[in-house]
Amino acid sequence: MPITGAEVALITAILELILKYGVPAALDIIKTWREENPGEITVEMAEALRLRVPHPDAYFDGAEGDPENVPE
Amino acid sequence: MRRNFDFLALVVLLITGMIVLGVNACASNPAEKETFEGTTYKVLTTAAITYETSMSALSDLKKSGSLKQSTEKKAREIGVKFWGAYHTAADLFASYLKVGSAEKKQRIEAAIVEMLAALSTFTKYVAPLIAD
Numbered sequence: 001m002p003i004t005g006a007e008v009a010l011i012t013a014i015l016e017l018i019l020k021y022g023v024p025a026a027l028d029i030i031k032t033w034r035e036e037n038p039g040e041i042t043v044e045m046a047e048a049l050r051l052r053v054p055h056p057d058a059y060f061d062g063a064e065g066d067p068e069n070v071p072e
Numbered sequence: 073m074r075r076n077f078d079f080l081a082l083v084v085l086l087i088t089g090m091i092v093l094g095v096n097a098c099a100s101n102p103a104e105k106e107t108f109e110g111t112t113y114k115v116l117t118t119a120a121i122t123y124e125t126s127m128s129a130l131s132d133l134k135k136s137g138s139l140k141q142s143t144e145k146k147a148r149e150i151g152v153k154f155w156g157a158y159h160t161a162a163d164l165f166a167s168y169l170k171v172g173s174a175e176k177k178q179r180i181e182a183a184i185v186e187m188l189a190a191l192s193t194f195t196k197y198v199a200p201l202i203a204d
Contacts, residue, residue, distance in 0.1 A: 020132075025125040032117045041109040046166035049113070052120035053158050056151030059131040060144060 108177065112165055115184055119158060119191050126198055127151065150197045157183070157190040 130147050133139040161183035168176040 021125050021129050025121055028121045029118050032114050032121070035114075041113045041169060043166055043169045045113065046162060046169050049116050049120060049162045049165070050159060052117075053123055053155060053162075055155055056127060056148045059127040059151075060134060060148065 150194050154190040154194040157187040161187045
């Protein structure tokens with residue numbers, strides 16, 4: 001059965017999603033857990049964790065990753 | 073586009089599975105068990121990565137006009153729950169690192185359990201919602 005243009009577009013879109021979201025996230029998580037001893041965890045490291053999770057509004061209202069958008 | 077959403081849902085579920093595997097792997101490793109700070113840091117980092125990935129994907133879908141308004145509203149609602157639970161755990165962890173105590177440690181453990189439950193709810197809700 002020949003592959004249609006729509007199917008090629010779908011496969012392309014799926015590969016894009018894998019490369020854009022799946023692979024980097026999976027690699028980040030694997031890297032995080034493979035590190036046997038991340039060293040001394042400092043207060044600064046903990047503070048930096050807060051900035052990694054901005055309010056959901058930041059993602060939808062065009063201010064993604066805004067470090068100001070975290071609770072006080 | 074429907075199939076793209078289904079695939080995205082699959083990606084979200086796979087990441088959730090990886091978190092569970094990662095947490096279990098850590099718990100079964102005696103060396104890691106000894107480092108409460110290290111494990112807490114890794115769990116929080118993993119949760120942050122999952123959240124970032126899911127929200128970035130949803131954000132891109134919105135930019136491309138493929139995200140329903142109702143889906144976005146629901147994603148915001150459940151995202152806020154995780155966001156609150158995450159920051160509670162992260163704040164307690166930062167406080168523990170400044171001045172540690174057994175009581176704070178217990179509170180962090182409880183906050184982490186709550187955060188993981190919120191993350192699970194987040195990923196479970198996001199997956200079927202984006203597949204609509």
